[in-house]
Amino acid sequence: xxxxxxxxxxGSTFQHLVETISKEALPARAALLICSNPEAFALKRAADxxxxxxxxxxxxxxSTQEHGDALLKxxxxxxxxxxxxxxxxxxxxxxxxxxxxxxxxxxxxxxxxAFGGKGMYGQRVHEAVLEFGARVxxxxxxxxxxxxxxxxxxxxxxxxxxxxxxPQSLAARVQTIEKGLYAGVLRMxxxxxxxxxxxxxxxxx
Numbered sequence: 001x002x003x004x005x006x007x008x009x010x011g012s013t014f015q016h017l018v019e020t021i022s023k024e025a026l027p028a029r030a031a032l033l034i035c036s037n038p039e040a041f042a043l044k045r046a047a048d049x050x051x052x053x054x055x056x057x058x059x060x061x062x063s064t065q066e067h068g069d070a071l072l073k074x075x076x077x078x079x080x081x082x083x084x085x086x087x088x089x090x091x092x093x094x095x096x097x098x099x100x101x102x103x104x105x106x107x108x109x110x111x112x113x114a115f116g117g118k119g120m121y122g123q124r125v126h127e128a129v130l131e132f133g134a135r136v137x138x139x140x141x142x143x144x145x146x147x148x149x150x151x152x153x154x155x156x157x158x159x160x161x162x163x164x165x166x167p168q169s170l171a172a173r174v175q176t177i178e179k180g181l182y183a184g185v186l187r188m189x190x191x192x193x194x195x196x197x198x199x200x201x202x203x204x205x
Contacts, residue, residue, distance in 0.1 A: 001190055002031040004080040005051075006088035011042025013107070014086040016179045017186055018049055026190045032078040034071065036090045052078065058090050068093025075100075084186070085144065089121060094146055102152075102196045104144035105189070107182045109174045111156055112140040116149030126167040126174070135161050137170065139178045141185045143196060152199045154188075157181045 003021075005014045011033075018030045033046040033053040046053040054074045061067040072095065075083075085092070085106040092104060108116055110125045115137070120128065129137045138158040143151035157177050161170065188194050193204040 001028040001082050002078070002080050003028055003082045003084055004032040004034055004075055004078065005030065006034045006036075006083060006085045006092075007040060007042035008036045008089040009040050009042065009087045011040065011045040011086065013179055013182060014042055014084075015045045015049065017084060017086065017183060018051065020183045020186060021190075024187070026187065028082075028186070028190045031080050032074070034074060036088065042087075064091070064093050065095070068095040071096050072099060082189070083144075084182075086182075091148070092144055097144060097146055102143050104151075105154070105185065106142060106144050106149075106151075107178055108140045108142065108149050109137075109171070109178065110140065111136065111138045111158065112142060112149055112153060116140075118148045120149065123167050123171060126170045129161065130165060130167060130170065137161055137174060139174055139181050141182055143201075152196055152201045154194060154201050154203075155181060155185050 007014050021028050021030055030051050033042060033051055034056050035043050035053060036057045038055055043053050056070050056074060058067045083100055083104040110129060115125050115128050136158050138156055140156045141154045145151035159174050159177060188203060195202045
């Protein structure tokens with residue numbers, strides 16, 4: 001399995017997954033980092049890890065179609081057959097989703113389908129959870145489809161909301177479980193234990 005990681009920022013989750021592959025000798029390879037932000041620290045992480053990187057930002061293309069075509073070209077050049085989004089803040093173009101159907105995975109800092117959708121990322125999610133008065137939140141790993149935070153759910157982990165929580169404190173607790181949850185899904189996918197049919201996901205023993 002040759003994985004392309006997509007990132008827009010710090011890239012700590014990207015690095016954690018790459019290190020998981022290496023330390024556990026998983027049947028997978030970190031083949032590429034695609035980044036949407038020239039200032040992203042993820043690019044330095046990729047260089048330090050000796051992983052090829054490409055800057056492919058939506059703002060550099062006249063249309064979503066052209067952006068998608070550019071992404072597919074880079075993915076094909078590096079023979080990638082799976083995509084993990086790790087803090088990627090741009091919309092994945094439809095032709096990329098179609099080409100990689102059920103082979104693009106994302107992690108969201110809430111229990112989908114709650115608190116998802118366009119514009120719901122980072123601190124905004126935790127602010128919305130607290131404003132709503134939810135008693136639980138968490139993280140969700142899901143396949144990516146043509147809508148934001150909508151694809152079939154693979155795994156979720158719950159985090160309790162505390163009465164004194166701020167968006168910052170809640171974000172910190174969710175972040176403590178995100179990397180482990182995402183790495184667990186990576187292990188299952190690499191072991192071919194994740195089967196998807198329509199919107200139903202089955203995890204094999």
